[in-house]
Amino acid sequence: MKPLVLLDTPALYYRAFYSVPDSIVNADGHPVNAVRGVLDTIAQMVRRFDTDRVIATMDADWRPAFRTAIMPEYKAARVKDEEAGTEIPPELAVQLPIMNRVLTAAGIPIAEVAGTEADDVIATMAAQSKTPVIIVSPDRDLLALLDSSAEVSVLRPRKGGEWEALAQTDLPTAYGVPDGARYRELAALRGDPSDGLPGAPGIGEKTAATLLENFGSLESIVKAAKAGVKTGGLSPKRAATIIEVEESLYKTLEVMRCLTDVEHGIDLDRVPNSFDRAGVEAAAEGQNIRRSVDNLTSALESVSGTAGAASAQSAAPGSTATASPPSKSAESAESTVRNGTDGSWAQSRLVGFDLETTGIEPATARIVTAAFVDSADQVRTWLADPGIEIPESARAVHGITTEFAQANGAAATQVISELCAEFAALREEGAVVVGHNVVYDLSVMAAEVARHRPDIDFPSIIPTIVDTFVVDKHIYPYRKGKRTLIETAKTYRVELLDAHDAAADALAALDISRALAEKSTEISAMSNDEIMAAQADWKRSQAAGLQAWLRKKGTAEAVVDGSWPMS
CATH class of the missing domain: 1.10.150.20 (5' to 3' exonuclease, C-terminal subdomain)
Known part of the structure; x- marks a missing residue:
């Protein structure tokens, strides 16, 4: 069974309320920033952990009597409305029913127990769960639930869209305590x-x-x-x-101390509830939250399999891909360009692609997650057990631990086989695969194929590739600043919801490619073959320029590889 994600919903909607711009309002003129923030966070978690087993816990009483009886001053300074005894600003209060309607229709149970806080519901469910539990909350107090006897971790939002994942084994390093x-x-x-x-x-x-x-x-x-x-x-x-x-x-x-025996009335083994698309549409009507709702819907469908793609459930053991990649004897390894494509690459089907891995060296990095993305509501994701320990440096980037990948990921050979099948099918169709600095991702793929499926001729199944890093640098060679995906997304005003999530990064690269096509009619008019050949030339030129600059600055032996689309 997939892991259970427990949302500290009040902490999350307060964080969104104060951090997400309130310039977007619904038909009634009320802000919907908290709703958008919570829905986007849930979509991130669904994709990140490849699970639709999500529960939104709530405060039925944010200052429970049993706690104020011990300390009357508990949270007293937060009371905004003395008469009502509430801390919720009215601009936030009007958003909560909207959020609850969407979550209920999406099959996400809402759990609240009279006289208790969300923390008590979370603690009870974490104690009862038979599967790994991920608690999503900015509240450090929930770190008290980390225990070696239970497979519980806490995921805390940090600045810059990053997330900090903490398990019991992390407490000595992070806080100097054992449990x-x-x-x-x-x-x-x-x-x-x-x-x-x-x-x-x-x-x-x-x-x-x-x-x-x-x-x-x-x-x-x-x-x-x-x-x-x-x-x-x-x-x-x-x-x-x-x-x-x-x-x-x-x-x-x-x-x-959190209660661990509250009567929440939810059968954890039967989560999620049924997804009601019509109900979701009705809940979103007139609320100006369409993008966030679509994002959540696509995330849930991608892991539940209702989106119709066989690969959407590839993290589950036993899943299979539907296309078969050619063997080395089937096609020449020299062919990396799909021939015979009519029209321009920009008019083809564009599919974003991204990997999250165990390291930065393509030859030794192992795949942890992968995604192919057509749009926000057409996402296919994979979670792999890489077969090696995931270093702390990599976990700090994408938030996936070795233990989680081992417990929930598919075997690396299975994932590599299914990714190759996807590449082969896209090449056969004449689709264009888009990525940012995709030479890294394809080089990792090549190494993984050689490692797990040496019978597959990977270069021969690569479709037309558009590398937004290379194209952007060609169009604006003298623009100052970094050209990371995060910074490039900002340059082209592309929304990047969760940097270093494979699906989010793939979607951002896809949107950037469309922006680049709009910037240059000459480039957007190129055929599939022409854009491939052009990028290979641009990459060589860019590498030569960087190498010359490094040597001029004193690194006499500097060598910059200009290979593309793989090193």
């Missing part, structure tokens, strides 16, 4: 003024981690302070502070 229980004690010492949790004055996160490392637990720290211990980071001043706030610390610890 979720100790993290909760660290958080109690550190405090959280926004929640009305005072902590121990003068003791920050690093000091708290040091004390816990040296004494083992909050209880032991308190005992040491009372015993007059002056080692292990426990100075007389700190000891006095801890003794003074002892009662408050234990109350904070109790307030932060």
Whole structure:
């Protein structure tokens, strides 16, 4: 069974409300930024983890009585409406029913339990789940749920569209504590003024981690302070502070403890609910959220298989591709250009392509995820078990851990076979495959084919390729700044929803290719054969220019490979 994604929905819609521009409004003139942000986040998660098993947890009571009975000041500073006792701004409140209607129609259960917060529902479901759980939340408090006895991870949004994935094994490096229980004690010492949790004055996160490392637990720290211990980071001043706030610390610890036995009424094994396309359309009517709704719909369909593409479910064991790539004896390895195509490449079927891998060296990198994208609602994705450890540097980019890939990915040989089948089918059709710096992706593919399917002649199945990196550099050779996908997307005002997600990157490259075609009628008029030959020339020229520049700057032995479309 696929992993279960638990959304800390209140934290996510607040984050979207304050970070997504509110310039887009619905037919009633109300902003829909929170709705758009949440829907886009869910689509990212569905694609990222190749699962439609998503639950949106909610706060039935954001200041539960059982917590305010322990600490009356809990979240008291957040109350916006004293009479109603709510923290929700009216501009946000009007968006929540819209969001709930879309989620319900899309088959995403909404879970809230009277008298509890979303955290309590999440903790209960995480404890009950028989499959890996990914908690999506910006709230650090949920790191307290990380435990070696359960396969739970927390995915936190960071700046620049990046995500930080944390499992129990990451806590020692990230926070200096061994597990979720100790993290909760660290958080109690550190405090959280926004929640009305005072902590121990003068003791920050690093000091708290040091004390816990040296004494083992909050209880032991308190005992040491009372015993007059002056080692292990426990100075007389700190000891006095801890003794003074002892009662408050234990109350904070109790307030932060999540319930794990709430009656949420959802059968986790039967998630998701049925998808109601007509209901989704009705919920989106007049709300000006069409792009986000289409994005979510395509993501859900791509992993559930309802989009009709066999490869959409390729991360599931046993899935097969429908086209057979030729063997080395079937066609000459010298042919990398599809011949006989009429019209221009820009008038052909354009398909975005991207890989996320284990490293930056094509010869040794292994595929982790892959995507072919026709549009926001036509996406085919793969998740592979690369067969090797995913380095931390790679995981920091795409957020996929070795454990997750091993548990949920298809065998590398199966994924490579299906990707080759897709390439062969696209070549046969005369389609154009688009990518950004696609020489890297195709070089990785070539190495993986040689590794897992040496019987396949990969160069012979490559269709017409458009590399937005090469074409952009040819059109604007002197533009300053980086030419990464993120920066190039900004240049052409292309929306990149989740950088380093294979489907999102492929879609962005696809949109950039259309923008490039509009910029140059000469280039857009080229045939498939002509654009391939031109890019090979441009790449050689660009490489020669960069090599000359590097040598001029003092790197006398610099060599820049001008091979294209593969190195």
